[in-house]
Amino acid sequence: MKNKKTIIVFSILLGLACAWQLSFSLKTRSFEDKARTFASKSKSDKGSAYRRYIDSLGNKPIYDIGIASFTYFECKQREVNLGLDLRGGMNVILEVDKGTIIKGLSNNSDDQDLKKAVAKSDQIMREKGGDYVNIFIQSFKEIAPNRKIANLFVKGNNKSGGIQNNSSESQVNALLRQETEGAIDRVYEVVEKRINQANVTQPTIQKIDGGRISVELPGVDNPKRMEDLVEKSANLEFYEVYGNTQIDNEGSKFLERLLKISANLERPADTSTAKSDSTLAGKEKDSSQVADADTNSAKSSDESSKMASSPLGKLLKPMPQGSYVALIKASDRQKLTNLLENPIYQGEMANAKVAFSAKPAEINQQGKETNSADEYEVYFLKKDRDGKAVLSSDEENIISDARANPGQTGGLEVAMEMTPQAASRWAQITGTNLNKFIAIVLDGRVYSAPVVQSKISGGNSQITGNFDIKEAEDLANVLKAGKLPAPAKIVASEVVGPTLGQESIDRGLNSLMFGFIAVLAFMILYYNRAGWIAIVAVFANVFVIFGVLSNLGAALTLPGIAGVILTVGMAVDANVLIFERIKEELRQGKSQRTALELGFKHAMSAIIDSNLTTLLSGTILMFTGAGPAYGFAVILVIGIFSSLYTSLLITRLLLTKRVDSGKETAFGYKWNRHLLENINFDFVGKRRLFFFVSLPVILVASVLFVMRGGMSTGIDFKGGNSYIIQTQPSAKYGVDDLKVRLDKHLPGSSNEVKTFGSEGKFRVITTYMINSDSKEDREKASHKVLESLQDLKLVIHNDDPNTAILSSNRVGATVATSVRNKSIVLLVLATIGMFLYIIFRFRNVAFASGALIALVHDILFVLAVFVLLDGVVPFPMEFDQNFIAAMLTLVGYSMHDTVIVFDRIREYLTNKHTKADEPGLINAAINQTLNRTIVTSLTVFIVVVTLFLFGGDSLKGFSLTLIVGVIVGTYSSIFIATPVVVEFGSRKDKKELN
Structure with a gap:
C-alpha cells in the first residue's frame, strides 16, 4: 500500500481534531448536569433555578487545557449543535x-x-x-x-x-x-x-x-x-397628541367632533378646506371654535345619547383626562381603524391618525384605574403637513444607543440617546410643546405619551411601559440594531417543547444504537474477521461525521440522525463491495496480498460511481432544501465523503497491516463461501416478462390516486397550523373525540386529527386563520384550538393550558406553494442529473436510458405504495419535505445499485467479443454480481428497518419510503435497467440492419 505513513499521520491528526471538537460537547453536558442537579433541589420554579445557575456561572472557565481555558458559553458555541426537534426551541x-x-x-x-x-x-x-x-x-x-x-x-x-x-x-x-x-x-x-x-x-x-x-x-x-x-420593524416615531391637560381638553373636543359626525349631529368638515389649512395650529383654532359653538347642544342628554349609540360611540369608552381620549376592547381596534377610513371623517382625520397602546390599559396604568386587561388606550396623534410624525426613524436613524434602566417610579424603562442631528430636532420639538403630550410610538403602537415639562437638550428620552427585564432589554436591543428597511412578517413558524425534544433525542439515539448493533451483527456473522475490520471503519466513519458536524456548526436534527444511520449502511455497503471483490480474487487462487490489491482496484470504480450519484442528490437537497430536509442532506454529504475515506483508506490500512504481520483475514464462513456463486439465470432472455411485474401495482395506485383526489399532503406543502397535543393517557381519547370538537368550534376551516406516537398524543392540523400573518391571529389560532378541546383531559403544567401543546408548526400559504413547487423541481433536476451522469460516465445512451427508466419506475412504484398505504397504516403517509428528502435519497440509492451492475457489465463488455456474445456476457455479469447486489442492499435494508422501528412516528413515513426504495431499487437494477439496455441495443442493431 502506497503512502501508508501519510495516511496514518493524516488519520491520527483527523482523529485528534474530531476528538478535540467533540470534547466541548462533553464539557457542556457535564456543566448542564450540575445545573440540573442544582435546580432539582430548588423549592421554587426549577426552570428559573436552572437558568439562574447557567447565567451566574456561565462566564467562568469550565474547560482548562493549560494553554487556554474556555467558559461554558464559549464551549456551547463549539459543541455539536442540536436542532430544535432534538433540543426544543423555535424556527x-x-x-x-x-x-x-x-x-x-x-x-x-x-x-x-x-x-x-x-x-x-x-x-x-x-x-x-x-x-x-x-x-x-x-x-x-x-x-x-x-x-x-x-x-x-x-x-x-x-x-x-x-x-x-x-x-x-x-x-x-x-x-x-x-x-x-x-x-x-x-x-x-x-x-x-x-x-x-x-x-x-x-x-x-x-x-x-x-x-x-x-x-x-x-x-x-x-x-x-x-x-x-425578529418581527418588530422598530420604526420609532414621536407625535404631538390630541390630549387632555389641566389647561386644555383638545382631546375630548376632537373626539366629540368625531362622535357628532358619527351620530349625524354635525356635517362633516370640508376635506379640501382641512387639507389647505396653512398650519396645524390654525386648524385646531378653527375646530375649537366650532366645538365651542356647539357646546350647549352637546350637553343635551338626547345628543349625548345619540353620540354614545353611534357606530363610533359603541366602540369607545371616553376618558376625560390624560394623553389618551378613550378605551377600546382589543377585538374592536381594527373596527375603529376601518370606521375612521370612511370619507365622512376625513375632514377631521386629514391631519390626525388613530393609534393604540402597546399593552392593555390595565398593564399600562398611567394614572387611571381600569377593570379589564382586554381594553387598550386610544390616542389621536397629530400629523405634520406631510402627514408624518414630527420626528421619525423612517427617514434616518435617530437612536445612537439604548439601554434598560430602573424607572423613576419603579419598574424598568428604556433610556435612549439620540444622534446629534436628531437631538437638535428633539430640543426644538420639546421647546415648542411645553405642558403638552408627546407620544413615543414604536411600530405604530404607543408605548408612552408623557407631558413635556421643559425643553430637553442633549437628545435624551425614555420609553416607559411597565416592562419586565426581558422586555426592556429586547426593546433596547431592537432600537440599537435599528429599523428594518422593510416590513418582515412571520409566514411560517415551528415551536418544539423541551419534552418532545428529549423524546426525539431518545428515539434518535436508540435507532442509531440498534442500527449500529444490527449492522455489526450482520457483518460479523457474514464476513467473519473481515466484518470486525469493517465495523472499526464504520465506527471511525460515525466519529468523523460528528466531529466535522461540530466543527461546521451545523445543527444535528432527527432527520440528520436518520442520515447518520443511512450513512452507516452506505459505509458498510462500500466494504461489502470490496470484500466481495477480494473473495472473487481468492477463489481464483490468488494470495491474500494480491487479492487485496486487486479487490480494492476493481471495486474502486463501483464505489466512486455509486457514491457520486448519491452525492449529487444530497448536494441538490443541501443547497436548495430547508428545515429537516436540509439537516438530513448535510449529514448525508458529510457521510459520503467520510465513507469513502474510511472504506478506501482505513479498511485497506487495517487489512494491509494484518497481511504485513503474516496474518490471514477470513472473509466468510464455509456456509457462505460459495453462496450464489454458480447461479446462471437467464435475465436477458426473460427480460420482457419483468417489464409487467410492477405494472398492476402502479395501475391500481393510479386509480386510487384519481379517486382520492391525489396524495395526502403535509402541512409544509398545503399550509396550515399543526399542533402536537398531550391528553391524559388514561382518558383513552380517539381521533374523533378531538375532531368533532374542532369542527364545532372552528367552522369554515379544514381540520385533521391523527395519532402521534402513543400515550395520548395527537397531531391536530387546521387551516383556521391561516391566511393571516399577524401576530394576534397566530396567537388566536392556538388559543382557539385549546379552547375547542378545553373539556378534554389535557396534560398541563403550572396551570398553563398552553403547555398542553408540545409543539406547533405554522406554514403560510405563500411558503407552502413555494416549498411544494421547489420540491417537485428538485426531484426532476435530480433525475435529469442522474441521466446526464450515466451518459458522461459510461459514454452510452443505452446505459443512460436504462438507468433513467429504472429510476422513473422506482419513483412511480414508491408513489404507488404511498397511495395504497395512505389511511391504512397507523402513521402519517404524507407528501411533504421529508418525503422529498427520502425520494432524493432513493434516486441516489437506486442509481447506486444500477451503477454497481452496469460497472460489471462494462467490465465484461470491454473484452473482445461479437454482438452475438453480448446477451451471454450481460447475463454472466448480472449473475456474477448477484451476491454483492443482494448483500449491499441487505445492509442498507437492515439500517432503514431499524430506523422505521425505533425512529419514532415523525420518521416512519420517511423510513418506509427508504425501505420500499431499497427493495424496488435492487429489483429494478437487475430486472428493469439491464433489460432496457439490451432492448436499446437490439433495436439499434435492427435499425442498422434495415
Missing part, C-alpha cells in the same frame, strides 16, 4: 414585504393602479408563488395596459434609483429588483444583529429563496418574545 421564516418596498419607491403613492397591482401580486404569490418583481410588472400591465410603469416611480426618484419617465420596462425591472434584494440583505443584517445582542445560543440565520429569512433558535423558552424580537 421562524420571515418574508420581507416586497409590495411595501415597491410602494415606498413610489413615495407610497395613492395611485389606485399601483395598489391594485400590488394586491394582485400578493394574491398570485399566495396561490402560485414565483418572482415578485416579474409578477408585479405583469400585473400592472394587465391592470393599466395603456400606462407606462416608469411613471409610477418618478415622484419617488430620490428612492427609486433614478427611474425616469423614459425608463424602459427592463430598466424598471432591474432597479426594482436591486432595491428589493438590497432591502432583504439589510433586513437580514438587522435581524442577525438583534439575535446576537439578545445572547441567543447557537442561532442559525440564513437567507432562503423567495426573499425569505430562516431564523432557527434552539433551546429558547419564550417563543413569543423571540417572535417580537
Whole structure:
C-alpha cells in the first residue's frame, strides 16, 4: 500500500481534531448536569433555578487545557449543535414585504393602479408563488395596459434609483429588483444583529429563496418574545397628541367632533378646506371654535345619547383626562381603524391618525384605574403637513444607543440617546410643546405619551411601559440594531417543547444504537474477521461525521440522525463491495496480498460511481432544501465523503497491516463461501416478462390516486397550523373525540386529527386563520384550538393550558406553494442529473436510458405504495419535505445499485467479443454480481428497518419510503435497467440492419 505513513499521520491528526471538537460537547453536558442537579433541589420554579445557575456561572472557565481555558458559553458555541426537534426551541421564516418596498419607491403613492397591482401580486404569490418583481410588472400591465410603469416611480426618484419617465420596462425591472434584494440583505443584517445582542445560543440565520429569512433558535423558552424580537420593524416615531391637560381638553373636543359626525349631529368638515389649512395650529383654532359653538347642544342628554349609540360611540369608552381620549376592547381596534377610513371623517382625520397602546390599559396604568386587561388606550396623534410624525426613524436613524434602566417610579424603562442631528430636532420639538403630550410610538403602537415639562437638550428620552427585564432589554436591543428597511412578517413558524425534544433525542439515539448493533451483527456473522475490520471503519466513519458536524456548526436534527444511520449502511455497503471483490480474487487462487490489491482496484470504480450519484442528490437537497430536509442532506454529504475515506483508506490500512504481520483475514464462513456463486439465470432472455411485474401495482395506485383526489399532503406543502397535543393517557381519547370538537368550534376551516406516537398524543392540523400573518391571529389560532378541546383531559403544567401543546408548526400559504413547487423541481433536476451522469460516465445512451427508466419506475412504484398505504397504516403517509428528502435519497440509492451492475457489465463488455456474445456476457455479469447486489442492499435494508422501528412516528413515513426504495431499487437494477439496455441495443442493431 502506497503512502501508508501519510495516511496514518493524516488519520491520527483527523482523529485528534474530531476528538478535540467533540470534547466541548462533553464539557457542556457535564456543566448542564450540575445545573440540573442544582435546580432539582430548588423549592421554587426549577426552570428559573436552572437558568439562574447557567447565567451566574456561565462566564467562568469550565474547560482548562493549560494553554487556554474556555467558559461554558464559549464551549456551547463549539459543541455539536442540536436542532430544535432534538433540543426544543423555535424556527421562524420571515418574508420581507416586497409590495411595501415597491410602494415606498413610489413615495407610497395613492395611485389606485399601483395598489391594485400590488394586491394582485400578493394574491398570485399566495396561490402560485414565483418572482415578485416579474409578477408585479405583469400585473400592472394587465391592470393599466395603456400606462407606462416608469411613471409610477418618478415622484419617488430620490428612492427609486433614478427611474425616469423614459425608463424602459427592463430598466424598471432591474432597479426594482436591486432595491428589493438590497432591502432583504439589510433586513437580514438587522435581524442577525438583534439575535446576537439578545445572547441567543447557537442561532442559525440564513437567507432562503423567495426573499425569505430562516431564523432557527434552539433551546429558547419564550417563543413569543423571540417572535417580537425578529418581527418588530422598530420604526420609532414621536407625535404631538390630541390630549387632555389641566389647561386644555383638545382631546375630548376632537373626539366629540368625531362622535357628532358619527351620530349625524354635525356635517362633516370640508376635506379640501382641512387639507389647505396653512398650519396645524390654525386648524385646531378653527375646530375649537366650532366645538365651542356647539357646546350647549352637546350637553343635551338626547345628543349625548345619540353620540354614545353611534357606530363610533359603541366602540369607545371616553376618558376625560390624560394623553389618551378613550378605551377600546382589543377585538374592536381594527373596527375603529376601518370606521375612521370612511370619507365622512376625513375632514377631521386629514391631519390626525388613530393609534393604540402597546399593552392593555390595565398593564399600562398611567394614572387611571381600569377593570379589564382586554381594553387598550386610544390616542389621536397629530400629523405634520406631510402627514408624518414630527420626528421619525423612517427617514434616518435617530437612536445612537439604548439601554434598560430602573424607572423613576419603579419598574424598568428604556433610556435612549439620540444622534446629534436628531437631538437638535428633539430640543426644538420639546421647546415648542411645553405642558403638552408627546407620544413615543414604536411600530405604530404607543408605548408612552408623557407631558413635556421643559425643553430637553442633549437628545435624551425614555420609553416607559411597565416592562419586565426581558422586555426592556429586547426593546433596547431592537432600537440599537435599528429599523428594518422593510416590513418582515412571520409566514411560517415551528415551536418544539423541551419534552418532545428529549423524546426525539431518545428515539434518535436508540435507532442509531440498534442500527449500529444490527449492522455489526450482520457483518460479523457474514464476513467473519473481515466484518470486525469493517465495523472499526464504520465506527471511525460515525466519529468523523460528528466531529466535522461540530466543527461546521451545523445543527444535528432527527432527520440528520436518520442520515447518520443511512450513512452507516452506505459505509458498510462500500466494504461489502470490496470484500466481495477480494473473495472473487481468492477463489481464483490468488494470495491474500494480491487479492487485496486487486479487490480494492476493481471495486474502486463501483464505489466512486455509486457514491457520486448519491452525492449529487444530497448536494441538490443541501443547497436548495430547508428545515429537516436540509439537516438530513448535510449529514448525508458529510457521510459520503467520510465513507469513502474510511472504506478506501482505513479498511485497506487495517487489512494491509494484518497481511504485513503474516496474518490471514477470513472473509466468510464455509456456509457462505460459495453462496450464489454458480447461479446462471437467464435475465436477458426473460427480460420482457419483468417489464409487467410492477405494472398492476402502479395501475391500481393510479386509480386510487384519481379517486382520492391525489396524495395526502403535509402541512409544509398545503399550509396550515399543526399542533402536537398531550391528553391524559388514561382518558383513552380517539381521533374523533378531538375532531368533532374542532369542527364545532372552528367552522369554515379544514381540520385533521391523527395519532402521534402513543400515550395520548395527537397531531391536530387546521387551516383556521391561516391566511393571516399577524401576530394576534397566530396567537388566536392556538388559543382557539385549546379552547375547542378545553373539556378534554389535557396534560398541563403550572396551570398553563398552553403547555398542553408540545409543539406547533405554522406554514403560510405563500411558503407552502413555494416549498411544494421547489420540491417537485428538485426531484426532476435530480433525475435529469442522474441521466446526464450515466451518459458522461459510461459514454452510452443505452446505459443512460436504462438507468433513467429504472429510476422513473422506482419513483412511480414508491408513489404507488404511498397511495395504497395512505389511511391504512397507523402513521402519517404524507407528501411533504421529508418525503422529498427520502425520494432524493432513493434516486441516489437506486442509481447506486444500477451503477454497481452496469460497472460489471462494462467490465465484461470491454473484452473482445461479437454482438452475438453480448446477451451471454450481460447475463454472466448480472449473475456474477448477484451476491454483492443482494448483500449491499441487505445492509442498507437492515439500517432503514431499524430506523422505521425505533425512529419514532415523525420518521416512519420517511423510513418506509427508504425501505420500499431499497427493495424496488435492487429489483429494478437487475430486472428493469439491464433489460432496457439490451432492448436499446437490439433495436439499434435492427435499425442498422434495415
